[in-house]
Amino acid sequence: MIVTPKIRGFICTTAHPEGCAAHVQEQIALVKRGGPVSHAPKKVLVIGSSTGYGLSSRIAAAFGGGAATAGVFFERPAEAGRCATAGWYNSAAFEREATKAGLYARSWNGDAFSDSLKAEVVAGIKADLGQVDCVIYSLASPRRNHPRNGQSYKSVLKPIGQSYTNKNLNTGNGEVNSVTLEPASDEEIENTVAVMGGEDWQMWMEALAQAGALAQGVQTVAYSYIGPELTWPIYKNGTIGRAKEDVERAQRALNQTLAPLGGKAWVSVNKALVTQASSAIPVVPLYISLLYKAMKDNHTHEDTIEQMDRLWRRLYSGTPIPTDAEGRIRLDDWEMDASIQEIVARRWQEVSTETLNQFGDFEGYQASFLRLFGFGLPGVDYAAETEVDQRVPSLP
Numbered sequence: 001m002i003v004t005p006k007i008r009g010f011i012c013t014t015a016h017p018e019g020c021a022a023h024v025q026e027q028i029a030l031v032k033r034g035g036p037v038s039h040a041p042k043k044v045l046v047i048g049s050s051t052g053y054g055l056s057s058r059i060a061a062a063f064g065g066g067a068a069t070a071g072v073f074f075e076r077p078a079e080a081g082r083c084a085t086a087g088w089y090n091s092a093a094f095e096r097e098a099t100k101a102g103l104y105a106r107s108w109n110g111d112a113f114s115d116s117l118k119a120e121v122v123a124g125i126k127a128d129l130g131q132v133d134c135v136i137y138s139l140a141s142p143r144r145n146h147p148r149n150g151q152s153y154k155s156v157l158k159p160i161g162q163s164y165t166n167k168n169l170n171t172g173n174g175e176v177n178s179v180t181l182e183p184a185s186d187e188e189i190e191n192t193v194a195v196m197g198g199e200d201w202q203m204w205m206e207a208l209a210q211a212g213a214l215a216q217g218v219q220t221v222a223y224s225y226i227g228p229e230l231t232w233p234i235y236k237n238g239t240i241g242r243a244k245e246d247v248e249r250a251q252r253a254l255n256q257t258l259a260p261l262g263g264k265a266w267v268s269v270n271k272a273l274v275t276q277a278s279s280a281i282p283v284v285p286l287y288i289s290l291l292y293k294a295m296k297d298n299h300t301h302e303d304t305i306e307q308m309d310r311l312w313r314r315l316y317s318g319t320p321i322p323t324d325a326e327g328r329i330r331l332d333d334w335e336m337d338a339s340i341q342e343i344v345a346r347r348w349q350e351v352s353t354e355t356l357n358q359f360g361d362f363e364g365y366q367a368s369f370l371r372l373f374g375f376g377l378p379g380v381d382y383a384a385e386t387e388v389d390q391r392v393p394s395l396p
C-alpha cells in the first residue's frame, strides 16, 4: 500500500511504517551522540511509551542508559487495509532496534488505567526483570474508565471561572483567527482531574510496590507544563492546569510512600512541543509556532528527544538534581528564558494570517506534526509500496 497523510482536524489518520521507524532511528542516533549516561537505571518502565515524550523517554533510557525497558501504550494495529497508528509502528521499530542492540524490550498494548493491565504488566516485570529502578509516567488521554468506581471520565480543555478569548491558529490552513472558550463546569473540572491528574500514577506505583517490583532507590517522574501567562487561562489556570496540580499532589504523596525504599518522585516541567496531545489544545499551536521561530533563531530549539536526553543526564549524572522552589525539574528553562518570552509576547500582539510566516514557524509546526506520523523523514521513499501490517515483536 502507498501511504499518504490524511489529516482530519488535529489528527492524522494514517501513519507511515518506514517513516515512523526512521523517526525512531533519528532519536536513537541523537541519544547515542551524547554518549552513555553515567549513573543511568538499568530497568525502566515507561507508561505511555509509544509517542511524544514517553517514546523519547524510552529511547533515552535504552540507548543513553543501556536499560531494559518495559513499555505500556494504547495503540491500534493495522487491520483490513488500514494502517496502524503511529505509536504502533514506533513501538515496533523501537523493539527491533533494542533487540539489535542486545537490550531487553517488552511492550503491553491496552488500557493503562485498568487494574487488569496493571496486574499483567507487574507480573511480566516480576517474571522478566524482578524489579524496576525507574518509572516514567507519560500518559495523555482524553478519557479514563475508572477501575474502582466504574465511572467514565472525559477531560476537557477549558478555562475556569470566566470565558477566555484569544488568538488561535487553524493548523489546517494557517489562518490566524480568534477563539472564545466558555468556562468549565465543576463536573468538567473534576472529570479532567480524574483523567489527567495524579491518581493513576499513584495506582501504578502502589501496584508495583505491593508486588515488590520497585528497586531500592527507585525514581519516578511524571510530566507537566506551565508556560507563559498568555496561555495560562487555557493551560495553567484552566482544567488541564488543575489536573497538573493534582499530579504535584500525587508527587508529594509518592515521595512519602517511596521514602522507605530511598525512592523519589519527581514532576518534570517540559517544553511545549508538537505532539498528538498538544495539537488538540486551543491557542497552544499558535504559541508553539511563535516559540519555534524564536527558539530556532536562538539555536535553543529542542524536540522531545533532546528534552528527554537532557532529563536523563540531569537525573542520572550522580550530582544533585537542580529544581525550582517547588521541587520541580525545569526542562522548560530555555523556553521560559526571558528574552525568548519577550519576543513571543511581542509577536503574539502582531501576528495575523498575513504575518504568520514572518513571526512564526508554521512550516516547522506542520513538518513536526507530519513527522509524528512518519511523514517527511529523509531517506524514506514515500512513493513506494509499504507493508502496513507490522508486528510489535513482543506482543502476541
Ligand code: NAD
Residues within 6 Å of the ligand: 047, 048, 049, 050, 051, 052, 053, 054, 072, 073, 074, 075, 087, 110, 111, 112, 113, 138, 139, 140, 141, 142, 223, 224, 225, 269, 270, 271, 272, 273, 274, 275, 276, 277, 278
Ligand atoms: P502523546 O499523545 O504523544 O502520548 C501519549 C501516550 O499515552 C501514548 O503512548 C499513548 O499510547 C498513551 N496512552 C493514552 N491513553 C492510554 C491508555 N488509556 N492506556 C495506555 N496508554 C495510553 O502525548 P505527550 O504530549 O507526549 O504527553 C505526555 C505527557 O507529557 C503528558 O502528561 C503531557 O501533559 C506532558 N507534557 C506535554 C507537553 C507537550 O507540549 N506536548 C509539554 C509538557 C508536558
